Amino acid sequence: MEKGTISMDFVAEALLVARQRGLDIAALVAGTGLSPELLAIPQARVSPEQYGALWHALADALNDEFFGMDSHPMRRGSFAILCHALLDCPTVGRAIERALRFFALVLDDLSGQLRVDGARAEVVLADRGPPGRLFAHGTLFVVLYGVACWLGGRRLPLMEVNFCQPSPPNLAEYRLVFGNTLHFGAAASALALDARLLGLPVIRDAAALRLFLRQAPANFLVKYRSQAGDVARIRGLLSERPLAEWPSFEALAGALHTTPSTLRRRLEREGSSFQVIKDDLRRDMAIDLLCNTTRSVDDIGFALGFSEHSAFYRAFRRWTGASPGEYRGKTAGFAG
Structure with a gap:
């Protein structure tokens, strides 16, 4: 089975707010497998397990599972509560809608809506103010999409992914995550998939969720990467x-x-x-x-x-x- 890796660009993006707030980065990454020396190598890569460990370390340090990218922190434990709340949804589509309502409650600056137009379903993001960081929109998509795939027990093929932000220097890394049908400078950030996939049943139970949460987010960061192209x-x-x-x-x-x-x-x-x-x-x-x-x-x-x-x-x-x-x-x- 393939073991994908994650660009140091995304590590730097995740650490940005922690650096801006003056946190001790060396102490923060201790135990994650990421040394300050490794962080200083721009072309270095990290494993999903290392990035997942960093995710937890940042959430602990900031008491925010959204890395400080919203004016209202997503308090530690929010992701687990979200996943528990999705288990009794009958379909993947209902789970996506409930997840978006959850994010609207815990975040102040970023929200999303599920829109269906014929055979096309889109998760469309909206900023309540100036456009947010590309990494913020991408992170929300990765979390929402990863959980939706896990709930349905399969990868959900993406039709298209659009971001309202300009194309980044590390475009190849975003293509690796979201596939080749990727566009920037769009009117809104949107993740599109076949509307029929919304009807897939949620097949997970409480026992499966306990294992999922013990391994998250490393277990979905690369597993459900787009296979298009x-x-x-x-x-x-x-x-x-x-x-x-x-x-x-x-x-x-x-x-x-x-x-x-x-x-x-x-x-x-x-x-x-x-x-x-x-x-x-x-x-x-x-x-x-x-x-x-x-x-x-x-x-x-x-x-x-x-x-x-x-x-x-x-x-x-x-x-x-x-x-x-x-x-x-x-x-x-x-x-x-």
């Missing part, structure tokens, strides 16, 4: 196979019922290539193995297809800005 589709295909069985580009194109030249152009339109997809997946696998196992660096490099330690060292430094040993040292003491 060729980049996500190819990444999914590769993650299902041992690295030694990854196909050639020509074989992959055949499996996708297209030609290599056509597939290459499609990947270029998504700002990627077959080599970039493979490198990103190997990077995420390396980070997972370094953070969550005791395997030696040489063993990890060999498992990822590097015949020489120096080749793995160079590749990992190019991917993350640190050597494998340095990276493991900066995340020491954390087990996801």
Whole structure:
């Protein structure tokens, strides 16, 4: 199963208000697997478990599960209460509506509405004042969408995601989360899906919720990422196979019922290539193995297809800005 990672850009966004309020960041991240040294490496990546640990640390420090991004804090424990309140909803659509009413009660600056127009359903966000941060809108979408997918027991394919904010420098990271049908500078931030999905039954119970809450938010941060687009589709295909069985580009194109030249152009339109997809997946696998196992660096490099330690060292430094040993040292003491 694929182990995705999360950009340091999103870590910096999550920490922004804490920094502005003068909190001791080194003390805040202690025990999360994120050292101040790692935070200083812009191209570094973190595991969902590390980001989830940071989520809880920030919520504790700020007594706010929305990271201080709203003028009214979302007090610690609000997410658990929300999830309990959704369990007796008959359908995913009803759960989304109830969740949006909940957010309207606990947040002052940001609210949302579920709109259905024929075959299209949209969760549309509205700011009660100046436009909010892109990260605030994105975080609300990730939480709402992740919980909705969990309640329905499946990924809910996204038709389109729009943000009212301008396109960010880390556009590729937002595409990784929300898919390729992503637009910025829209009239309103909106997450669209097939309206028929609203009728899916809620299949979770109290016992499942207890496990879900123990593992949240790490258990939904990357699990329900959009699978739309060729980049996500190819990444999914590769993650299902041992690295030694990854196909050639020509074989992959055949499996996708297209030609290599056509597939290459499609990947270029998504700002990627077959080599970039493979490198990103190997990077995420390396980070997972370094953070969550005791395997030696040489063993990890060999498992990822590097015949020489120096080749793995160079590749990992190019991917993350640190050597494998340095990276493991900066995340020491954390087990996801």
